[in-house]
Amino acid sequence: MTETIHLTIDGHEISAEQGKTLLEVAREIGKDIPTICFHEATTANALCRICVVEVEGQRVLQPACVVKAGAGMKVQTRSEKVIRARRTILEMLASTMDLSEAPEIQNMMYEYGASSSRFPEAERRESEVIDDNPMYVRDYSKCLLCWRCVQVCADDAQYTFAISFDGRGFDTQIGTFFDKTIPETSCVLCGQCVGVCPTGALKPKREFLLEKGMSAQEINVLNTGRKQRKQR
């Protein structure tokens, strides 16, 4: 039988099922804790830290997506320290990558008063669009390394293991093993990675071509030609 615990969130005493995370119990009572790398379909890894909360007695802020609610905890989801940390995280993201196709993160920037020019000297993540398969394109200048795509491609969903982390430090990026093109990997073009990408770094090819100015008819002709070449 699941044990019930009691804790305080933003001054409200609440009951919660033992084993749930702070994010889960806070959302159950309607608290708005922002998330970026977290996704219901993938294993939480606390990579982006936007969901941090303040827990009384803890020296550092705690990532709500992985820290379990504990009996007697006193949690603040929007203290000054929390808001400052979230604002800084957003400002660092905006200084290093292209967020132009990440409307949810743009909304967070507005909500937390984050400035995209706070770190003008920051090195930006630049990358050419990789267009190497019929289903989707990859633009890693828009990638925040949330790892969702890698997880759904691996043992959170598809068990295909076509993509993974590549490189170290600032040069870390999502890639294929030995930098192979997508058709040369185990990818089955299921599209799950595209579905969970929060920033437009992975985009359906059709959408990409329409944005480039191609008509739907031209895209159909392109696809038909590709299928015919494949059948030969």
Ligand code: SF4
């Ligand atoms: S490509 Fe998208 S889903 Fe994959 S790590 Fe980058 S931002 Fe996350």
